[in-house]
Amino acid sequence: SQKIEQNSEALNIQEGKTATLTCNYTNYSPAYLQWYRQDPGRGPVFLLLIRENEKEKRKERLKVTFDTTLKQSLFHITASQPADSATYLCALDPYNNNDMRFGAGTRLTVKP
Amino acid sequence: KAGVTQTPRYLIKTRGQQVTLSCSPISGHRSVSWYQQTPGQGLQFLFEYFSETQRNKGNFPGRFSGRQFSNSRSEMNVSTLELGDSALYLCASSSGRYQETQYFGPGTRLLVL
Numbered sequence: 001s002q003k004i005e006q007n008s009e010a011l012n013i014q015e016g017k018t019a020t021l022t023c024n025y026t027n028y029s030p031a032y033l034q035w036y037r038q039d040p041g042r043g044p045v046f047l048l049l050i051r052e053n054e055k056e057k058r059k060e061r062l063k064v065t066f067d068t069t070l071k072q073s074l075f076h077i078t079a080s081q082p083a084d085s086a087t088y089l090c091a092l093d094p095y096n097n098n099d100m101r102f103g104a105g106t107r108l109t110v111k112p
Numbered sequence: 113k114a115g116v117t118q119t120p121r122y123l124i125k126t127r128g129q130q131v132t133l134s135c136s137p138i139s140g141h142r143s144v145s146w147y148q149q150t151p152g153q154g155l156q157f158l159f160e161y162f163s164e165t166q167r168n169k170g171n172f173p174g175r176f177s178g179r180q181f182s183n184s185r186s187e188m189n190v191s192t193l194e195l196g197d198s199a200l201y202l203c204a205s206s207s208g209r210y211q212e213t214q215y216f217g218p219g220t221r222l223l224v225l
Contacts, residue, residue: 034212041221043116100145
């Protein structure tokens with residue numbers, strides 16, 4: 001079956017450390033993968049998009065990798081801050097036909 | 113540029129009623145997608161409209177329907193509401209012919225009693 005799995009439901013880290021979130025998918029061959037941030041009671045906010053021919057993409061303290069062989073994306077937040085506490089969702093459009101699939105999300109808590 | 117707006121923000125209905133939710137995309141965006149988010153199922157795709165045409169539909173019963181107007185505003189309707197329809201309904205807009213970056217609205221919180 002086709003699945004998108006974010007292997008940690010919750011992740012707690014200390015301020016200043018690097019948070020690493022994982023997104024694995026099976027039986028898809030997406031052209032790109034996206035990461036979103038969602039705060040309680042609000043809609044997701046787009047963070048980064050990485051295409052299948054890109055290994056890594058960075059934006060400020062954020063870094064995303066995309067390994068199409070492993071069918072995995074890693075999302076890193078360096079020098080984490082309590083304000084980074086939120087749920088992070090990975091998403092992909094598996095058949096490039098406008099049917100976006102989201103992972104269940106990882107709830108990140110950064111403790112001061 | 114104004115973001116995606118959704119109305120109403122909160123709604124309480126009873127079983128068997130119907131409901132219509134509205135979404136106004138970012139100006140210039142022609143694609144609007146609708147999602148249902150629940151604690152148990154996460155974010156699930158309902159349907160996507162582009163230039164007034166439904167291009168794709170998720171795995172939801174026919175009680176869930178939608179439409180898009182010529183100004184790209186979209187509505188979704190749920191008929192014969194069930195308790196399990198209680199959820200946060202999110203719409204997202206994007207600019208291009210393919211979804212790529214999506215900009216989400218704040219959502220409509222629907223409670224079915």
